[in-house]
Amino acid sequence: DGGITQSPKYLFRKEGQNVTLSCEQNLNHDAMYWYRQDPGQGLRLIYYSQIVNDFQKGDIAEGYSVSREKKESFPLTVTSAQKNPTAFYLCASSMRSGSGANVLTFGAGSRLTVL
Amino acid sequence: AQSVTQLDSHVSVSEGTPVLLRCNYSSSYSPSLFWYVQHPNKGLQLLLKYTSAATLVKGINGFEAEFKKSETSFHLTKPSAHMSDAAEYFCAGGVNRDDKIIFGKGTRLHILP
Numbered sequence: 001d002g003g004i005t006q007s008p009k010y011l012f013r014k015e016g017q018n019v020t021l022s023c024e025q026n027l028n029h030d031a032m033y034w035y036r037q038d039p040g041q042g043l044r045l046i047y048y049s050q051i052v053n054d055f056q057k058g059d060i061a062e063g064y065s066v067s068r069e070k071k072e073s074f075p076l077t078v079t080s081a082q083k084n085p086t087a088f089y090l091c092a093s094s095m096r097s098g099s100g101a102n103v104l105t106f107g108a109g110s111r112l113t114v115l
Numbered sequence: 116a117q118s119v120t121q122l123d124s125h126v127s128v129s130e131g132t133p134v135l136l137r138c139n140y141s142s143s144y145s146p147s148l149f150w151y152v153q154h155p156n157k158g159l160q161l162l163l164k165y166t167s168a169a170t171l172v173k174g175i176n177g178f179e180a181e182f183k184k185s186e187t188s189f190h191l192t193k194p195s196a197h198m199s200d201a202a203e204y205f206c207a208g209g210v211n212r213d214d215k216i217i218f219g220k221g222t223r224l225h226i227l228p
Contacts, residue, residue, distance in 0.1 A: 004158075033215075040124065042205065042220035043159075058215060090158055100166045101147035101209025101216055106158030 002027045004107035006091050011112045013078075013085070021076045021110045023091035030096040032074035033104065036060060037088040046089075049074055050096060078112060086114045117142040119208045121219035129227045134178075134193040136222045138206030141187060148189045149207040149216070150180055159205060165189060176200070201226045 004025045013019045023032065031050045035043040045058030049068040063082025068074055074093075078085045089110045094102035122137040140146055147166050151159040163174025170182045180191045189206060206219040 035218075040220060042121075043218040045215050048215060088156075092159075101149075101211065101214055103149070103161055103164055104151075104159070104207075104216060106151075106160070108158045109156065111156070 004091055004093055004105060006089075006107035006110050009108065009110060011110060013112060013114050015114055016080045018077055018079050019112065021078070021089055021091075021112070023074045023076065023107060025072050025074075025091075025093045025105075025107075027093055027105060028071070029093035029105070030071070031094045031102070032068065033092040033094075034058075034064070034066065034074070034076045035090045035092065037090055037109075043090065046076065085112055087112060117146065117208060117210065117217055119206050119217050119219040121204075121206050121222050123222050124220065125223045125225065127225040127227055128196045130198055131195050134191070134196045134200065134224065136191040136204050136206075136224065138180075138189045138191065138219060139187050140189060140206075140208050142208065142210060144210045146208045146210055148180075148182065150174065150178070150189075150191045151205045151207060153203045153205065153221075155202075162191070162204075196224075196226050198226050198228070200224060 007022045033048040034046040044060050047066040049055035065077045091107040092104040118141045120139045150162040153159045163172045165172045165182045173179045178193050203221045203223045205221050209216045
């Protein structure tokens with residue numbers, strides 16, 4: 001089945017450590033996105049990428065980094081510079097086709113807890 | 116600039132009664148609007164999408180939404196709530212295919228037995 005796979009599902013990190021969240025899709029989608037979800041705040045966009053080797057900052061990019069070396073992969077690194085990294089992280093993808101905004105397909109999420 | 120506002124953070128209805136989840140949008144251009152549903156500790160699933168073809172949009176699981184330009188609203192409705200509808204619902208919008216999608220803060224729907 002086609003879809004988006006995020007790993008790990010749960011991750012614990014000590015303060016000062018960098019961690020990388022994996023996001024892989026086999027949908028042949030062009031665009032990929034990372035969102036952060038906190039209770040009562042909805043989804044906030046961290047980074048997005050429309051094509052391979054290109055990505056743009058979203059609304060809350062500080063303390064995060066990404067790469068897009070392959071079409072199917074868009075890993076997110078949460079660095080030690082991110083002051084409050086405990087959150088639920090969602091990866092999504094979409095086709096770039098037609099007019100209007102595209103439907104996002106989401107992964108199951110990764111929950112990061114800083115100890 | 117565009118924005119999406121969900122007017123209620125929590126809604127409670129009894130099983131078998133109608134559901135109304137409210138969403139207002141602001142956009143300088145004709146938007147695409149979406150409703151997504153999220154069950155606990157899961158990703159989001161698309162319920163329905165509006166792209167100007169028809170103002171009344173039917174989605175999965177009996178949900179529908181009506182785009183009202185004069186009221187800048189895109190409210191989600193269902194005639195009869197089921198226990199399995201208990202989840203968090205997100206309204207979202209964008210303008211063109213390269214736009215980032217803007218999400219509302221979500222509405223948690225509680226179904227009372």
